[in-house]
Amino acid sequence: MRKDYAAAWLGIFSCLGLWFFWSLYGSAYVRRTYLAAASFAESSRTQSQFVAVLLPRIRRKPERFVMSEAELTALLRGLKDAGHVTIGLDDVEGLYARGRKLPPKALLLAFSENDQRGFQLSDRALKRLGMRGVAFIQMTAEDAGQEHRQHLTRHAISQMRLGRAWEFGWTAKDAPPSASPWGGRAVLEVEISKAPPTDPKLYPLRFVAAELGLNDGRDDPRALRALALRTDRSPSDNLQIVTKTWPRASEHSDDFRGDGVGTDWIEGWGVVSMGQRRLALLSTPRHTSAGVFLRGTEKWRDAAVEFVLKKYQKEFWAYARLREAGGFVRVGARDGFWYVEQKAGPEAPVNMLARTQIAEGGLPARVRFVVKGGSVLVYINGRMQFGRALRLHPGVDHGQVFLGVYDAQSRTSLAVLTSVRAAPLGDVWITTQDDRRGEFDEDRLEALRDEAVYARALSPRWITVEPEGGVVLDERQSVLIRSMAGFYACRLVATADLTGVRASVLGRTAAADRLAGGLASAARELGSSGLNIRLRGDQASRPETLAFLGKVREGLRSRGELLVTVQGEEPLERALALVTDGVLRRSARTRQSLELLEAVYP
Secondary structure, three states, X not given: OHHHHHHHHHHHHHHHHHHHHHHHHHHHHHHHHHOOOOOOOHHHOOEOEEEEEEEOOEEOOOOOOOEEHHHHHHHHHHHHHOOOEEOOHHHHHHHHHHOOOEOOOEEEEEEEOOEHHHHHHHHHHHHHHOOOEEEEEOOOHHHHOHHHOOEOOHHHHHHHHHOOOEEEEEEOOOOOOOOOOOOOOEEEEOOHHHOOOOOOOOOOEEEEEEOOOEEEOOOOOOOEEEEEOOOOOOHHHHHHHHHHHOOOOOOEEEOOOOOOOOOOEEEEEOEEEXXXXXXXXXXXXXXXXXXXXXXOOOOXXXXXXXXXXXXXXXXXXXXXXXXXXXXEEEEEEEOOEEEEEEEOOOOOOEEEEEEEEOOOOOOOEEEEEEEEOOEEEEEEOOEEOOOOOEEOOOOOOOOEEEEEEEOOOOOOOEEEEEEEEEEEOOOEEEEEOOOOOOOOOHHHHXXXXXXXXXXXXXXXXXXXXXXXXXXXXXXXXXXXXHHHHHHOOOEEOEEEEOOOOOHHHHHOHHHHHHHHHHHHHXXXXXXXXXXXXXXXXXXXXXXXXXXXXXXXXXXXXXXOOEEEEEEOOOOOOHHHXXXXXXXXXXXXXXXXXXXXXXXXXX
């Protein structure tokens, strides 16, 4: 009998031990071993930007101001199908502390609530799709007291951390703890005006709920943004908003036929009305201004913005390179004049670059506003204004597109636009087709003027290398080309044609050194900002060619970049990109008599 009792008690204690072990470690072990969040290869870490998304409260069924589990699952599935990869706080901290790169389309999913039920539903959705999340909480159930027993318990937090699908941060509403009891090193500020200060050593990452969520390696880790999704939008709309938060790579064109602001625009303040083929901006009795942002443009550097202004009252402005911290370049109408102005930083004054009078009957007007490098070009109704490209301050380097109206008094400013187009400028270079006509003759001028507005560089065929390595200069229409490069703010980079040189020339050390020196001297003599070397496809990957390009690049250090154009349809070679500053490929766009090239930088 005693043996039977001992065996029974042993079984009971064993079951209790197993239950106790399972409650502490079992579910977390299964979660991280068999249901772990999808990982990504170290070799895929090639990017320095990510989007942070702030999810609302999650509940089982649709309610006001919450997102249902089904809606969350649909949103996350759409993000995963679009190629987004979820990252954690350790990845973000590694980016800013050590420069460790992130995978393409890196996404930080932030959840801000205290209710354990919401996290259980969120975890179930993440588990289905192999994703991870960051929980920003204010306090645990033990800290909150009996009236808040639905809060996450410390045991639940430890289980979520052991499962390795969740990381934790602190929601900044009260004074921050000296050290987070759940190990969080990030702060989320939902209401900026009420957030208390935090210690950057304890909390090196600080997120603010915002309409924007794109962050990159140049940002301050104490001023990161999390895109706050709204519960009054459908999962498909929220999915589009997250997708369009990434930098736009293609043109956005809007004639405002549909109703509502849609997912491309962010209403700033005042009254913003879209529909019936017009965009109307109107200040309210509580505002002296009104404005709207184009989503996905906050990291743009070079861009073209075109709009049709039908009418305005007081002041209307179209901004490029607008930054929250201050700084912009803008074109607009005020007091019967067109103005171009810039602001170099938060403390800098607004500086007028140029102005011209609005002609009588000059509205509606089509305005084209091109920001390229350190210059800006303005066209009104197809005519270039001010007779030149206007120079910008170096501090006006990047920012988003914004349309706004202003006045010193409230309720008086307005503007009506009938269309808006905006596109980032690619790295386009212009040369001519390889034919027997002269460089940029009269037949080509019209096409050249159109393309030069958006081009980065003009690359005339001024240098030819003979079969035995002789360098021949032929500056065809030099005055015209140089003047157009300055007029349209394009770099002048001469093309050196090596397609006819013998392989033995590049293979002999002495001959290759002489040729490299001759090309560097030719660049200096022509005043060329670097060189564009044209090669045949079969030349590009030869060892002697790669070694020669390295010599030319070294000789051009003080002159500018070395780029290579591979003649033919040969693919870009990784080895070629390593010994040059970039490779020029034939653009998908074509223009009669011109050759358009696009730069691909390693």
